[in-house]
Amino acid sequence: MGRNDPETIELRLNGVEEMFVLAPTDLLSEYRNYLTGVEFCISVLRARPRRGRVRLELSLPPSEIEEGVTDRVRGALGRYCTHRITYNERERRATWLGGLSSLWVGLPIALVGYLLVIHAGALIGPSGDANLVASTTGWVLVWVGFWFPLDTILFTPLGYGRENRVLQQLRDAEISVVPQGTSSLA
Secondary structure, three states, X not given: OOOOOOEEXXXXXXXXXXXXXXXXXXXXXXXXXXXXXXXXXXXHHHOOOOOOOEEEEEEEOHHHOOOOHHXXXXXXXXXXXXXXXXXXXXXXXXXXXXXXXXXXXXXXHHHXXXXXXXXXXXHHOOOHHHHHHHHHXXXXXXXXXXXXXXXXXXXXXXXXXXXHHHHHHHHXXXXXXXXXXXXXXX
């Protein structure tokens, strides 16, 4: 595969609707998909470092292929990706605000810990072991007070951004629908 070739994701579906919903089927069947087609594509694209073009090859039973199915899938996939990108942006902001509001709990805990570190010698006395325990406890409280808010503000929203990049790739994907058994990857 050349550097500019699109990354091809092949999906074998029993119906075009399986791209978006799980069809009720025999759970023990060897052809059972446990993810929707979109979820499978997102998983594949998130696991790979390439950020280039994507090509979806949907294998459907011949009886499921009708005129205009490729355009219908392209339109539905575009709407789905746009909707989910918007949802992820709202969730990213909500997560950031949740982290910011958690500082109301974290700051007092960190302040108590820091005061314990500063005043451990005066509260407990000059004893080395007790002072060490109080000081260490204080630093742990500082860490506990800041860890969740900072993690939520700085790192948790990054997952939504990664998923949005994948959804943009998927929204712009080249789509082909082929009868099962004629796949270019088989």
